[in-house]
Amino acid sequence: MSVGVAVSGGADSLLALCLLQEQGYEPEAVHASFAGAADGEARLQEELAGICARRGIPLHCIQMEEEFDRRVIRPFVQAYARGLTPNPCSWCNQRIKFDALVREVRSLGLDMIATGHYARVEQDCPDPPGLYRGTDSGKDQSYFLALVDKRALAASLFPLSAWTKARVREELSRRGLRPVSGEESQEICFIPHNDYREFLAAQDTHLPGPGEVVDSSGRVLGRHQGVHGYTLGQRRGLGIAHSEPLYVLDKDAEANRLIVGPRRELQADSCRVRLDNALVGVSSWPEQVLVQTNYRQGADPARILLEDGWLDVRFDRPRLPATPGQIAAFYSRDGRVLGGGEIMSGARRKSGQGLQ
Structure with missing residues (x-):
């Protein structure tokens, strides 16, 4: 079976490519460039070409910077x-890797797409595929x-x-390979130096300016420099002298x-x-x-109510508020992803209020 393997140059995608070849698939490497002519991209493609040539694997380099800008960076x-x-x-993942890139893979006449994600897809399960x-x-x-979506999975x-x-x-080293793209990053790939505030300030988009900082009763405590520069739960950088x-x-x-x-x-009861x-x-x-409402946080038990395409999520116990704009992923006890969606609001728990 022919498979297009999305390769970034990192350890995960390179080993995925090797494993599929060793398992008898007919892999072809597909490298999507989101950076255009940025420094290092030409060298990365050259090194990927060398690795693929030594293993007898075709390499396809696809320019996707315009679509990436339109469907990821601009909405961000x-x-x-x-x-x-x-x-x-x-x-x-939704708009580029498992949509636009899948279309490119199919245009090459390949049957499947593979990536180096740490996740599992099961076809032999109720209501397949199961993630x-x-x-x-x-x-x-x-x-x-x-x-x-299920068609891509x-x-x-x-x-x-x-x-x-x-x-x-270990296994990549045993095969005499090393990552081409350097150390992996946990941050956003298109933000230079991981400074999203500086990145946003350089964009041609109107951002909210300074405004009031208030407590939960509405009492003004100070001024902020733009709400986009703050995140829920943030403690440092508020610039407000207070008793606690x-x-x-x-x-x-x-x-x-x-x-x-x-x-x-x-703390919050719901979102x-x-x-x-x-x-x-x-x-x-x-x-x-x-x-799970954040990648760095664990999943919490909750009960949900579906109404007109919206999920009202009621947590079993108070927790940190969910952040609007982030993604909520819903799981069963055995680790199956039931679905996902964007968090539209997180309800804070009133002081002294118990769960109903």
């Missing part, structure tokens, strides 16, 4: 202008795949589903206000999610699901 900037905190990695967490809990990337292979990151490095540490509790983009308060107020992708019919979801 516009979301921040609306006071949201977007998740571009999830968008990239599950990867074995390496520290590297599991199913959260970032929660917006990918049905034509996808994840060769590293049962692998750990440590073993990937203050945290960002919420952002009121319409009034251009930043709402802050002590840590005891930094509201737009259901963008149901991998399992909602009527088949268990009564209690696990909800």
Whole structure:
């Protein structure tokens, strides 16, 4: 079976390419360039070409910077202008890697697409395909795949589903290979020096200016420099003298206000999610699901109510507020992704209020 393997030059995609070849597939490497003529891209493609030539694997280099800008970068900037905190990695998977790139792979006459994601797809399950967490809990990337639709998943292979990151490095070295793209990054790939504030300031987009910083009762405590520069739960950089540490509790983009308060107020009972992708019919979801609202946080038990395409999520216990603009991924107890969507609002728990 012919497979187009998305290769970035990192360890994960390179080993995925090797494993599929060794397993008897007919892989062809597909490298999507999102950076155009940026420094290092030509060298990266040259080194990838050398690796593929030595293994007898065809390499296709595809320019996708315009589509990446239109479908990932521009929406990212516009979301921040609306006071949201977007998740571009999830968008990239949904709109680029498992949409635009899949179309390119099919235009090459290839049957499947494979990537180096740490996640698992099962075709032999109820209501296939089933997307599950990867074995390496520290590297599991199913959260970032929660917006990918079933048609794309049905034509996808994840060769590293049962692998750990440590073993990937060992096996790549054993094959005499090393990553071409250098050290992996946990940050946003198109943000220079990981400074998103500087990146946003350089864009041709109107961003909200300074405004009031208030407490939960509406009392003005100071001024902020633009709500886009703050994230929920942030403590440092508020510039407000107070009797106890203050945290960002919420952002009121319409009034251009930043709402802050002590840590005891930094908890939530619920959130509201737009259901963008149901991998399992909602009527088949268990009564209690696990909800992950941030890649760095674990999944929490909750109950949900679907109404007109919106999910009202009621957590079993108070937790940190979900951040509007981020992605909520819904899981069953066995690690299956039930669906995903964008968080539209996170409800803060009033002081002294119990769960109903």
